[in-house]
Amino acid sequence: MKILIVDDDKLQRDPLVAIVSGWGHETAAAIHGAHALEVLERFRADVIVTDLKMPRMDGFDLLRRLRESGEFPPTIVLTAFGSLDLALSTVHGLGGFWFLEKPVNTSALELLIERAGAHAHLVRENQLLRRDLSFRGVLCDLVGVSKAMQEVFSLVRTVAPTGAPVLITGESGTGKELVARAVHSLSPRAKAPFVALNCAALPEALVESEIFGHEKGAFTGALERRMGAIEMAEGGTLFLDEVAEMPVQTQAKLLRVLQDFRYRRVGGQQELCAGVRVVAATNRPPPEAIAAGRLREDLFYRLSVFHIALPPLSQRKEDIAPLVESMIHSLNQKYGTRVTMPGEATLELLRARPWAGNVRELRNAVERAVIVAGEGELSARHLPPGYRQTQNHVMPNPAAPSEASGLGIRVGMPVEEAERILIEATLGQAGGNKTRAAAVLGISTKTLHAKLRAYLGEKKREA
Ligand SMILES: Nc1ncnc2c1ncn2[C@@H]1O[C@H](COP(=O)(O)OP(=O)(O)OP(=O)(O)O)[C@@H](O)[C@H]1O
Numbered sequence: 001m002k003i004l005i006v007d008d009d010k011l012q013r014d015p016l017v018a019i020v021s022g023w024g025h026e027t028a029a030a031i032h033g034a035h036a037l038e039v040l041e042r043f044r045a046d047v048i049v050t051d052l053k054m055p056r057m058d059g060f061d062l063l064r065r066l067r068e069s070g071e072f073p074p075t076i077v078l079t080a081f082g083s084l085d086l087a088l089s090t091v092h093g094l095g096g097f098w099f100l101e102k103p104v105n106t107s108a109l110e111l112l113i114e115r116a117g118a119h120a121h122l123v124r125e126n127q128l129l130r131r132d133l134s135f136r137g138v139l140c141d142l143v144g145v146s147k148a149m150q151e152v153f154s155l156v157r158t159v160a161p162t163g164a165p166v167l168i169t170g171e172s173g174t175g176k177e178l179v180a181r182a183v184h185s186l187s188p189r190a191k192a193p194f195v196a197l198n199c200a201a202l203p204e205a206l207v208e209s210e211i212f213g214h215e216k217g218a219f220t221g222a223l224e225r226r227m228g229a230i231e232m233a234e235g236g237t238l239f240l241d242e243v244a245e246m247p248v249q250t251q252a253k254l255l256r257v258l259q260d261f262r263y264r265r266v267g268g269q270q271e272l273c274a275g276v277r278v279v280a281a282t283n284r285p286p287p288e289a290i291a292a293g294r295l296r297e298d299l300f301y302r303l304s305v306f307h308i309a310l311p312p313l314s315q316r317k318e319d320i321a322p323l324v325e326s327m328i329h330s331l332n333q334k335y336g337t338r339v340t341m342p343g344e345a346t347l348e349l350l351r352a353r354p355w356a357g358n359v360r361e362l363r364n365a366v367e368r369a370v371i372v373a374g375e376g377e378l379s380a381r382h383l384p385p386g387y388r389q390t391q392n393h394v395m396p397n398p399a400a401p402s403e404a405s406g407l408g409i410r411v412g413m414p415v416e417e418a419e420r421i422l423i424e425a426t427l428g429q430a431g432g433n434k435t436r437a438a439a440v441l442g443i444s445t446k447t448l449h450a451k452l453r454a455y456l457g458e459k460k461r462e463a
Pocket residue numbers: 141142143144170171172173174175176177178179283323359360363
């Protein structure tokens with residue numbers, strides 16, 4: 001170990017240095033507190049042994065200064081015979097120190113040095129462990145400790161370097177775009193562009209030109225040649241969001257890009273070479289989209305060389321606390337607030353919700369709560385009104401639905417609002433299981449999905 005010995009008295013200091021070096025330690029010496037601080041800048045001591053009474057900076061000041069500096073090596077304080085009580089009371093509250101009365105009993109000192117060194121080792125190891133822990137459960141901007149998300153992380157790490165197409169599926173708000181960005185940033189293409197195109201947001205007539213570009217005069221209004229997303233993402237990643245909303249003819253052209261890396265601009269003759277990696281996402285379950293004729297089966301197989309399926313948030317409740325923690329952290333930075341983690345009761349409340357809007361809905365709720373709270377512990381009263389009550393998790397017998405009292409449904413309220421409240425409450429009781437909730441509500445799962453989607457669309461527009 002590296003030991004720093006601080007004593008103004010040469011007659012004390014030199015023998016001490018000799019003894020400690022004799023035990024096999026590397027030593028350095030300082031003649032007072034200020035000198036010790038100087039030496040510590042070059043000499044990373046594992047343990048400090050210091051006298052108390054010294055000119056310039058004495059031992060007490062040295063201890064105080066060490067404390068203020070944050071991390072400091074464990075320190076053994078040598079006190080004059082009979083002054084131990086005084087030393088203890090003076091240093092009281094400074095903590096982290098060991099005391100030894102003079103004249104120094106060398107075997108006691110040896111033992112203390114060993115113990116202090118072991119303590120320092122533990123502290124360091126603990127810090128490393130904590131850092132390690134904070135890294136676990138995070139991949140790029142993705143947070144998740146659940147088994148399901150850990151599997152997603154490992155898949156992302158595996159596929160990222162390959163350049164193969166990736167299909168990401170999952171309900172709205174489960175993090176499909178974040179996963180796509182993670183695939184890009186962990187790939188050798190990270191420095192080239194990531195271009196995202198939302199196929200659902202584009203008018204059908206424009207989709208092709210947006211993806212493949214067009215030549216001047218290709219159609220009315222095509223006054224200039226225009227680069228498509230494929231060209232813009234050259235060398236990088238093209239993210240095709242909501243790919244099942246892409247017109248089926250366009251899907252055929254996309255398939256060609258995936259198979260032979262060839263394409264033509266709209267209205268163009270020349271064959272161009274596509275140097276992009278395609279990552280696609282959809283919140284429609286592919287089998288349903290294929291059956292409905294919205295997604296070409298051949299494109300689906302080509303895209304899903306790697307298929308990453310994101311589970312709904314209600315199926316990974318362990319992720320809620322770490323997600324809330326990381327959201328609070330980034331929101332505090334965004335708004336300059338000083339909000340801290342909610343207690344277990346509030347977390348339980350959050351875990352009990354159905355989270356039909358998944359992580360996006362959680363983020364919206366936490367964002368509102370952080371703004372409302374401003375500082376201090378986040379709690380249920382900061383959450384949006386509908387989030388403040390625990391939901392009953394016991395599944396009612398479908399034949400005997402439980403009372404709707406307490407739900408806040410009032411005579412004269414719009415039917416849609418009442419319906420939404422009823423759907424949310426039923427989903428809550430069904431533990432987020434949509435098939436069961438739909439059965440209880442007496443509607444098809446498809447209808448329930450459609451209603452939830454419409455509800456989410458509203459929320460997105462509000463946001
Ligand atoms: N695992 C996660 N860790 C941290 N934040 C997440 C995670 N998943 C989602 N989010 C956050 O939730 C919000 C929605 O994520 P994202 O846009 O990636 O979802 P999506 O699946 O693409 O949704 P949609 O289908 O509606 O487009 C974003 O604010 C995103 O940062």
